[in-house]
Amino acid sequence: MTDERERNFWGWGYADRFPDQETRKAIGAQVGALLGVPPLEPREPPPLDTIVLRPPRFELPPALAHLSSSAPRDRITHTHGRSYRDLVRGFRGDFTLAPDWVAYPSSEDDISALLAWCSDAHIALIPYGGGTSVVGGVEPDIGPSYNGVIALDLRCFDRVLDVDPLSRVARIQAGARGPAIEAQLAPHGLTLRHYPQSFEFSTLGGWIATRAGGHFATLHTHIDDFVSSIRMLTPAGVYATRRLPASGAGPSPDRLALGSEGILGVITEAWLRVQARPRYRASASVAFPSFADGAAAARALAQSGLHPANCRLIDRTEMLLNGVAADGEAVLLLGFESADHPLDTWIHRALAITAEHRGRCPDGPKIRDDGERTAASAASTYRESFFQAPYLQTALVSLGVVVDTFETACPWDRFDALHTAVDTAVRGAGARALACRFTHVYPDGPAPYYTFLAPAEPGEELERWYAIRRAAADAVLATGGTITHHHAVGRLHRPWYDHERPDPFALALRAAKRALDPQGILNPGVLIDPEPR
Structure with missing residues (x-):
């Protein structure tokens, strides 16, 4: 089964959005200059029909076979999520872990039948939504103790x-x-x-x-x-x-x-x-002479009770990567929205708070009350680049660039130490560029989100990537952050999640798993290890 519009089988999004060779060559020149290396030359992914998969390890009974597929494209597109590691493996044509079957249930009875049969046959079953996990959350890496694996695609449950x-x-x-x-x-x-x-x-x-x-x-x-x-x-x-x-x-x-x-x-x-649906909107872009000033303003806004819908602080490298022009070392993209009332008072009070922390908004706020989505120019540029970023990452993978993101959250009193430790660790592991933004802010702390870029020799991309990710995760945990604020644990974050959670909670989670999934068939290896049989 496929979407009406063809998805990229190895990269992000739709296949027709993958940039052509000339466009990627231009990107390679720009990124090469940023990383201090010669212009990067694009490479091509393998054609889908050249990928070889192992045969399914088992047959489904007729009652389940009619709602399932073992077609190569279905199996290939349900092998990986969309993390950097997934993109690189897909670009190399490595689909070794492909599920044996992909099931497309259309009713709860179908799902119950799959759960019962998989429990009896000791077949792993992995729930699959959009396949966008960046932490290995849908990867069928189940180990040798199962008789096979089915990806359970819920696309028919769409109403x-x-x-x-x-x-x-x-x-x-x-x-x-x-x-x-x-x-x-x-x-x-x-x-x-x-x-x-x-x-x-x-x-x-x-x-x-x-x-x-x-x-x-x-x-x-x-x-x-x-x-x-x-x-x-x-x-x-x-x-x-x-x-x-x-x-x-x-x-x-x-x-x-x-x-x-x-x-x-x-x-x-x-x-x-x-x-x-919101009718009233107010937005502004506020520049700061330093990221520290912007962070102080974000903290004041988070603690003010104004509850801005958008309070995204981005540093100069993040501005550069996303084409945002602002006169400062950081810019705060600020926005309010309401279906009930005008927001003039909220945005003007917010700008007064940012001014107390050396924030400048020379263009003033943009205020609308007609339901149309508009924003200050920097915010509008950033919003477009935000949703295009996964497509850019796919293009960069074809250029051999190591590029990925990670995020965390920490108390305000620990942010400076965490930020310094992360910068030192990531650059020490080989990153040439590190960008930071706040995606969310709370009264007691921010959620910083980092993007890193690094060069790598062909064939060594995953080793460099993991060295940087490991260094970053160690630094985050050592300075009081969480291993993930909103990307989940999956398989990637398991080593650090095991240290973050209390040991008695791990026992309780295993007990819940044992009670609800006695045979341990559901997404084995995520959050907790499968129990030995």
Whole structure:
């Protein structure tokens, strides 16, 4: 099964968005100058029909075979996520870990049948949404103790099933992608307004399973804040929570499903808190003489109670990478939005706060009350580059550049030490450029997001990449940050996640896994190790 518009089988997004050779050659010259190396020459990925896969290791019973595929393209496109490591392996034509089958269930009965059969046959089952994981969360790296693996693609679960305008909630299937959710809510005058960078391709179920961060820089920063209830199918039965605005009845069953990364069950739908579509908007771009000044202003805004929708601080390297022009060493992209009231007071108070920290906004704020999306020029440029960045990373992989991102969150009093340690560690491991931005800000700390670039000899890209990622993760954990703010744990972050979580919590998580998935078939190796059989 394929999308109507063909997806790139090894890289990000749609195949027709992969730049041609001349465009990539121009990018190679620019990036070579940034890294201090000669212009980089583009290479070509292998044709899809030249990739050789091992045959499926098992046959499905007729009752399941009709909703599944072992076609090479289906298996290939469900092998990797979209991390740098995934892109490099795909570009090299390495699909060694391809699932044996890809299942496309169209009902909960189909999923229950798959769960039961896989439990009996000891076949690993990996829930699959949009395949945009950057931490190895959907990779079928299951080890030798399973008899095979099925990728469970939820694309048929793509509808908004119900809308309650009085409570302002909507029941949405887990396989619905971001654009489909917004399109189905629009006739009701509603929006979820959860826009991760992967919005175009990622799904509601993936957002919930990974506790994805989204549009809002303050207040409602994660999908957690919008979840009213969750329905999840497990080998032990249906796990359905009650739709409530809030509850104090013991540990939250929703919280167990949030961030479970497919190891406890298959999320099929959820009730989400939705909002009226914004009419009023106000935005501004504020330049600062130093990143430290911008960070101080971001902290003051986060603690002010103004709750800006956008409070994204970017440093000079980030500005350079994204074509943002600003007179300073950092720029704060500031925005407010509301469906209820004009925002003049909010934006002017915010600009007064930034001015107290040497922020300058010579063009003044941009204020709209007609529902149209407009923003200050720097913010508009950055927004476009933000959603184009994964396509650029795909192009850079074809040029042999090591380029990736990582993110964290830490208390304000630890940020300076963390930032210095990360910069030292990443450059010491071979990175030539390091950019930083704040994606979200909280009263008690920021969520810094880093991008690094490094040259590498052909064939050595993954070794250089992992050395930099390992150095960064060690520095983050040593200085009091979290191993991930919104990219989940997956397989990539497991070594550091094991140190971050309390040991008794790990025991409790294993017990929950054992109770809900007794045979350990669901996404083995993520969050916890499979129990020996």
